[in-house]
Amino acid sequence: MSSPEETQNGEERRLTIIFVPHGDLETRSFVISYARLKVLVVAAVALVMAWAVTLAILFPVMAQAARVPGLEAELRLLDSERARVAELARTLEEVEAQYERVRQLLGADAPATGDTDPILPPLRGDTNRTENSEPDAAAISAATSLIRQWPLTTPGFITRTLNTGGSQHPGLDIATAQNAQIRAAGSGRVRVAGVDDVYGQYVVIDHGSTVESVYGHASRLLVTAGDTVEEGQVIALTGSTGRSTAPHLHFEVRVGGRAMDPLRFVRQP
8 A cells, every 4th residue: 555645656746846937938847745845844834833932932031121221221210319318318317416416505405494585674783785876987987996706715506686676685695505615805894794684694894985795694704893804815604594595695795885786896707
């Protein structure tokens, strides 16, 4: 019995393919056996299936690979944002630490011992403190040459400025640590070194030419009335005596008996 690929006389069956081109070109024919054709068909099917399987495996990989540049860009952005967050966290820590130091310096946690925004009346028994009209240019010029020194050995924080209106405050309040050194803003003679209900322990220095400076709320006085002091000399230590809620220096400059803004004459370091 012959196989399908063989003819009845035992010859191998073959397939002839004839190509008939247009024009005068001669025809071409190809002869291929059925067995070889079957092998080629099987090989072609296997090749197609292999390509299909390969594409099915590679397509997700290629899709993920296409996302890599975008993912790398996002990673760089996240690294940059993380660095910014870390920097902001460090800055916040520094600000909080500085805020805590300021709170401690200002005595924010200390119990109040009186009004927090007191009106400062004239010093007890100080008849030289009058509210005259604005001093003339000559008096102010004299004060500029006589009052030059910042009254603390440390910069401090100005918490309240001059106010001659309804809530009278005739000078600067400068917050600083307890027992910081207070120094004379200019040379002169100590006219008063005593105690007042509002100013606490205080010093008044007469610089001449109707110019005076006042230093209030001291914890300790280092001069007495009648002493001669030089510019920058330490005359007292800061405290919270009198009407005060925290350690600070109350500093006044008077010209002709009138309170002037001390920042017109001294510069904060």
